[in-house]
Amino acid sequence: MRRFMTSHRFRCTLLAGVLSLGGPACFFDADLPLENDPPACNRSEILTSLIYPDSSVCTLSITDRNDTVLSLSILPCDSPDIDSMQCDSPGAQPWPGTFEFLSTGYGEKQLRLSLDTNRMGHYSGILLLQDADDEAVRIPYSIEKQFFDPFNTYPLSEEIWQPYVTNDSLHIGFDYIDGKIVFSFDSIGNSPAIPLFTGIRSRFSLPSGFRATIDFKLRDEMDEGFEVAFFISSSPDTGRWSGEKAGIVISGVNGRLRFECRSINLQSYSYESNTASGEIGIYRADSTIRYYLHDGNPAVIPKPLTVQFYSPDTPVYVHLKMTVRDLYKKRNCYWNDFSIPEGIINFPPN
Numbered sequence: 001m002r003r004f005m006t007s008h009r010f011r012c013t014l015l016a017g018v019l020s021l022g023g024p025a026c027f028f029d030a031d032l033p034l035e036n037d038p039p040a041c042n043r044s045e046i047l048t049s050l051i052y053p054d055s056s057v058c059t060l061s062i063t064d065r066n067d068t069v070l071s072l073s074i075l076p077c078d079s080p081d082i083d084s085m086q087c088d089s090p091g092a093q094p095w096p097g098t099f100e101f102l103s104t105g106y107g108e109k110q111l112r113l114s115l116d117t118n119r120m121g122h123y124s125g126i127l128l129l130q131d132a133d134d135e136a137v138r139i140p141y142s143i144e145k146q147f148f149d150p151f152n153t154y155p156l157s158e159e160i161w162q163p164y165v166t167n168d169s170l171h172i173g174f175d176y177i178d179g180k181i182v183f184s185f186d187s188i189g190n191s192p193a194i195p196l197f198t199g200i201r202s203r204f205s206l207p208s209g210f211r212a213t214i215d216f217k218l219r220d221e222m223d224e225g226f227e228v229a230f231f232i233s234s235s236p237d238t239g240r241w242s243g244e245k246a247g248i249v250i251s252g253v254n255g256r257l258r259f260e261c262r263s264i265n266l267q268s269y270s271y272e273s274n275t276a277s278g279e280i281g282i283y284r285a286d287s288t289i290r291y292y293l294h295d296g297n298p299a300v301i302p303k304p305l306t307v308q309f310y311s312p313d314t315p316v317y318v319h320l321k322m323t324v325r326d327l328y329k330k331r332n333c334y335w336n337d338f339s340i341p342e343g344i345i346n347f348p349p350n
Contacts, residue, residue: 038135046141147340171198199321210343217277219332232316263308
């Protein structure tokens, strides 16, 4: 439904007789052309960051005195119809969210924008609000949504994480000074050389492509007799032989630290390093797995480690695990700032 503002066809003059009454005289002029009132928005751009489970982006106020209904479309950053300077990141995905007009009519219209609760990513483009006369207002947007657990409280959330061993307070604890989760094994004199392990895995699964990162820090001078792993598995089971696995393993061998990337079909890549802390990441796209390491220096780009094969579209769980070969020395690994900035997460039904 549409109407035109007929006030443009009124002319007002000050007539002598009316002037004495202190007001103008107005008359209707049918020869003046009709004028369309273009849509206008209370925001010139949308820049926002969301943390799971937040899904509401914003509510826009739209004014258009000639139209009760407007159309909304999305222009991706690589569209030939827009100036690339209007977009935040040309390589980002177009926004896959939903929208709802909370109010319509000739007055102010309320438009609510939302994202899928379980979808993480960086979305960039142009919202195009258009009336029936093809006049439009363009609103650039850049929206980031991520799943984030800082690991700064203890115990861990039972809704998100499941320990390998129920109530494993002996080897899973909390560093109250730095605010980090810690896997620890204290030294015990004359202990047998029997491997021990601890760990946690996500209760949610990642059904397709994703990017996941976490910060780690090894205990000073810890350079032998241990393995620390950040990996994915197609099985929620924590057994050694269950599920298809891929991930990063940090180990201490003969006084040296070794970083190894492992995936299915015996794929392996390793190198030695003196990096005892930083950020490690796993990136999955289609049938490939990529790994990277960042030593924490903001001036340095994360180092890509290697690319390996992994079964596509297989739901996977995230695991953190630590293994020690003996208890001759005290060994700790600290974890914090776990993030999934890209991907879909699925929690099991309650």
